[in-house]
Amino acid sequence: LAKTTQPISMDSYEGQEVNITCSHNNIATNDYITWYQQFPSQGPRFIIQGYKTKVTNEVASLFIPADRKSSTLSLPRVSLSDTAVYYCLVGYTGRRALTFGSGTRLQVQP
Amino acid sequence: DAGVTQSPTHLIKTRGQQVTLRCSPKSGHDTVSWYQQALGQGPQFIFQYYEEEERQRGNFPDRFSGHQFPNYSSELNVNALLLGDSALYLCASSLEQLNTEAFFGQGTRLTVV
Numbered sequence: 042l043a044k045t046t047q048p049i050s051m052d053s054y055e056g057q058e059v060n061i062t063c064s065h066n067n068i069a070t071n072d073y074i075t076w077y078q079q080f081p082s083q084g085p086r087f088i089i090q091g092y093k094t095k096v097t098n099e100v101a102s103l104f105i106p107a108d109r110k111s112s113t114l115s116l117p118r119v120s121l122s123d124t125a126v127y128y129c130l131v132g133y134t135g136r137r138a139l140t141f142g143s144g145t146r147l148q149v150q151p
Numbered sequence: 152d153a154g155v156t157q158s159p160t161h162l163i164k165t166r167g168q169q170v171t172l173r174c175s176p177k178s179g180h181d182t183v184s185w186y187q188q189a190l191g192q193g194p195q196f197i198f199q200y201y202e203e204e205e206r207q208r209g210n211f212p213d214r215f216s217g218h219q220f221p222n223y224s225s226e227l228n229v230n231a232l233l234l235g236d237s238a239l240y241l242c243a244s245s246l247e248q249l250n251t252e253a254f255f256g257q258g259t260r261l262t263v264v
Contacts, residue, residue: 075252084155084241084255085194128193138184138207139243139253141193 050146059116063129155256172227176244183225186241
């Protein structure tokens with residue numbers, strides 16, 4: 042399974058754009074990149090998934106360069122409620138076990 | 152549409168006891184996975200059930216066992232509880248035939264004293 046590396050923590054202010062980068066040098070050809078969000082004492086919540094280039098949904102964008110060895114989760118105009126732990130996962134979701142790292146703790150200040 | 156539901160939400164057990172945790176998957180989902188999350192850590196995969204059989208297993212001892220029922224619901228059993236088993240236990244469901252994301256329940260907080 043591809044190992045992921047992401048910052049332990051990040052701080053931001055309300056209204057700013059936040060970019061969290063994840064490194065996954067050993068990503069396999071059929072691996073997707075998935076990001077989850079987790080609030081304290083709750084289960085992780087799916088944010089976005091992509092394979093290459095750019096994916097955008099109503100909450101975030103995911104940028105994946107051509108070599109796919111990294112990816113960047115972009116959260117536009119964060120609010121206090123975006124304070125959470127964000128996990129980057131690499132693999133084939135659903136059918137296989139998800140491998141979580143320690144995640145990135147995002148703290149949004151007013 | 153109910154998402155993934157887990158019961159109980161909290162549980163306190165004594166070292167050496169046995170515990171059973173329950174999970175109902177999201178409607179339409181047929182695959183259930185269980186994860187253990189220690190405080191401050193990411194979730195760790197325990198095992199996955201599909202068609203009432205254990206399909207994959209993480210690095211957990213045999214004290215951890217499970218079951219999936221015909222209605223796709225699942226149970227996680229832990230025998231001979233240790234203090235180190237204290238954690239948030241998460242259930243996730245997904246649909247086998249699609250590369251869909253896994254949906255997680257809110258978890259069961261198990262405290263072993």
